[in-house]
Amino acid sequence: MKLAVCVKQVPDTETRIRVSPDGAGIVETDVNWIVSPYDEFAIEEALRIKEARGGEVVLVSLGPDRVLSALRSGLAMGADSAIHLKDPLFDRADPLATAQALAAAIKPLDAELVLAGQQGVGGDNSQVPGLLAEILDLPQVTMAVKIDVQDGRAVVTRETEGAHEEWDVTLPAVVSAQKGLNEPRYASLKGIMAAKKKPVETRDAAALGLAAEDLIPRTRVVALELPAARAAVKMIEGDPDTQVAELLRLLREEAKVI
């Protein structure tokens, strides 16, 4: 079966965020770019399904040239080919415009399953899988922690607040990956070498059949700022009994939270 996986390149979760001079983005120098961890779960799951049922895994990523390294990482894990969506028109893409471009690239693939991380770490919008499903007119299951693919359908376990739901979904479908779905493999040296020869196709907006008016962002970040510094910590001294009594007193009388 054919599997498509959406891949987003994001700053490493250990990155210290600095606001760019225009006040609406981040300083990208010194940022270590990685595959969004949730997308790694999606890639891993696609590879496992391919290994169990046969087929082909195609990665799709939107962004500037740096995202090629994210695609190479996924190819090194074992994906077969990749599509890189690159166009100045994508620079201001919000989640809806991003999903439009991804959908245009994925539609002709006729994939039976489209996988993506449940959220791109950083932007933290958690929107693309649902947007993509609606644009492609496919059913969706988000926050998957287990996917059991059968003929023409899948049984997916979805995580919600304090519960797991079992979903029955007809294929083709869009499924988004939550932590707990699997443990992503590390690329082997052989995989890294092989990735260099795997096909990566680049497409711009025109090649996707999209014009500027299809990609107008509906939301935009007008300012980005670091959170206000918290007041200095009040250290509680003394022996353990004194510390415990004083902490409870402060929580009760000063913070008034218990």
Next chain:
Amino acid sequence: MPAILTYAEQRDGKLRRPSLEAVSEARRLADAEGASVESVVIGSGVEGLAAALGAYGADTVHVVDHPELAAYASESYARALAGIVAGRKPSVVLVPYTAAGKDLAPRAAARLGAGLASDCVSLAWKGGRLEARRPMFAGKAYATVRWEGEPQIASLRPNVFPLGTPDALRKPAVEKHVPDPSARARVTAVHAADSGKVELTEAQIIVSGGRGLRGPENFHLVQGLAEALGAAVGASRAVVDAGWVDHQLQVGQTGKTVSPTLYVACGISGAIQHLAGMSSSKVIVAINKDPEAPIFKVADYGIVGDVFELLPKLTEAARAYLSTKG
């Protein structure tokens, strides 16, 4: 008169608290601009929920009721919500950023071709348009977001927007809608976690444990304090990755982002990706043996000490205090 419309999530026939937070916020926004508030509730046998939505501020409640809508389903719920929004043309739509809301809002937004700002922590009018503030990079930065066009759809982080004062005398108008309940993905079973457990993202108090606990066999110390405080249990990524506890408990950048009233970090050093997930808590207590631990940089109250000695004492003292408090 422009309307503000909210999606009211129910589970098992009960309105969830984030739904009431959304309608309370809608009321505040509406009162500032002379707008009306409409809510949409979808499910089976849910008409009775209109009264509570009215009490919290909805002028009109749209009820979409069908036996096949008893369980949440992305397609049928998004179709129903988007259909009502397309008909009513509200300027703003508010959806709780819960598991169901996270699934629903993008699908509905795509149907409407409208912009969605996720996980908002505050909303304000700026010259008749909505402006939202939302965390990015798991709270390492905050973005101010504006929309092009309408509706301006925002999903709201639970536990952040205060509840209004309900007025049981406010009776909303009720409009019933006939849905198309078809869906290609459906819930066939629900396995609830231990009942009585407090959900992390909705908890008022969270007690979290980290590597300082030294092993899974000691995690009961964290659970004991959580129980005494009526709190939810959280954990750092290190102990989740080590397999001590389920990943559902993880607080941080690849886990849950929480903003409780009180967060107690026990034996957690405070890696940047953990701080990102909890630094918007109102009051933070850190207990750690290392005085240099980064967790103390975000804490309000700190104790340098041994969790093995402090946690049992704190549990006992908290239990004694809360029992006298009643």
